[in-house]
Amino acid sequence: xxxxxxxxxxxxxxxxxxxxxxxxxxxxxxxxxxxxxxxxxxxxxxxxxxxxxxxxxxxxxxxxxxxxxxxxxxxxxxxxxxxxxxxxxxxxxxxxxxxxxxx
Numbered sequence: 660x661x662x663x664x665x666x667x668x669x670x671x672x673x674x675x676x677x678x679x680x681x682x683x684x685x686x687x688x689x690x691x692x693x694x695x696x697x698x699x700x701x702x703x704x705x706x707x708x709x710x711x712x713x714x715x716x717x718x719x720x721x722x723x724x725x726x727x728x729x730x731x732x733x734x735x736x737x738x739x740x741x742x743x744x745x746x747x748x749x750x751x752x753x754x755x756x757x758x759x760x761x762x
Contacts, residue, residue, distance in 0.1 A: 674697045
């Protein structure tokens with residue numbers, strides 16, 4: 660849990676991902692198109708990935724579907740939450756508030 664919290668706080672946008680996950684790729688692509696460069700932690704490529712996956716499951720309260728996104732050190736959620744915020748016009752203000760977007 661401590662490792663996840665430390666990693667989540669290291670950058671304005673942090674994505675815990677799985678390298679073969681198309682939804683993870685879509686979320687990362689969205690951030691890049693918005694001009695945000697997230698820190699991406701590939702759980703399947705990290706030696707402590709399974710440990711981090713269990714910690715994310717505890718934070719989310721259920722099996723954590725990849726990706727799991729943090730903005731400003733706070734848990735935002737998975738693909739559905741990110742897309743809902745984006746479509747509702749609330750993602751950019753959240754990213755600005757976290758210092759991930761300047762314009």
